[in-house]
Amino acid sequence: MNLLDEGSVAIVEETDIVTVRQTVREAAGQIGLGVTDVTRVVTAASELARNVFKYGNGGSMTWKLLESEFAKGIELTFQDKGPGIPDIEQALQDGFSTGGGLGMGLPGAKKLMDEMSVDSSPQIGTRVVVRKWRSI
Numbered sequence: 001m002n003l004l005d006e007g008s009v010a011i012v013e014e015t016d017i018v019t020v021r022q023t024v025r026e027a028a029g030q031i032g033l034g035v036t037d038v039t040r041v042v043t044a045a046s047e048l049a050r051n052v053f054k055y056g057n058g059g060s061m062t063w064k065l066l067e068s069e070f071a072k073g074i075e076l077t078f079q080d081k082g083p084g085i086p087d088i089e090q091a092l093q094d095g096f097s098t099g100g101g102l103g104m105g106l107p108g109a110k111k112l113m114d115e116m117s118v119d120s121s122p123q124i125g126t127r128v129v130v131r132k133w134r135s136i
C-alpha cells in the first residue's frame with residue numbers, strides 16, 4: 001500500500017466542520033471518485049466531524065490517499081480526547097443518541113463508506129477510521 005498524500009484538519013470550532021467538508025471533497029476528487037461517491041464520503045465526514053465537535057470536545061480529522069495494486073482509496077481518521085463511547089455497538093444502532101440527535105450519524109457513516117472501525121476508551125477518547133475505495 002502506497003501513501004499518495006495526506007493532511008489534517010483541527011476540529012475546534014463548529015466552522016471547522018466546513019473546512020473538513022471542503023478538504024475531504026478535494027481529497028476524494030484527487031483519487032478520481034465519482035460525484036456520488038465524493039458526496040457519500042463528504043456526508044460521512046461531516047457527521048463524524050460533528051460528533052468530534054459535539055461529543056469529543058474537539059479533535060482532528062486526518063486524511064490519507066492510498067494506492068494498492070488494484071485500487072485507490074481515501075482513509076479518514078477522526079480522533080478526539082473526549083469521554084469515549086461506553087457501548088460502541090449501541091452507538092452504531094440507527095436512532096441511538098445521547099444528545100437529542102437523530103442517532104443517524106455513526107450508522108449513516110458506516111453505510112456510506114466501504115469500511116469503518118471505531119475504537120474508544122475513557123482514557124484515550126474516540127477514534128473512528130473510515131475508508132472508501134475505487135477500483136483502478
Ligand SMILES: Nc1ncnc2c1ncn2[C@@H]1O[C@H](COP(=O)(O)OP(=O)(O)OP(=O)(O)O)[C@@H](O)[C@H]1O
Nearest residue numbers: 051055056084091097098099101102103104105106
Ligand atoms: N466522538 C464521540 N465521543 C463520544 N461519544 C460519541 C462520539 N460520537 C458519537 N458518540 C455517541 O454515539 C451516539 C450516536 O452518535 P450518532 O452520530 O449516530 O448520533 P447523534 O450524533 O446522537 O445524532 P445525529 O448524528 O443523527 O445528529 C451519540 O449520541 C453519542 O452518545
Ligand SMILES: [Mg+2]
Nearest residue numbers: 047051105106
Ligand atoms: Mg452524530
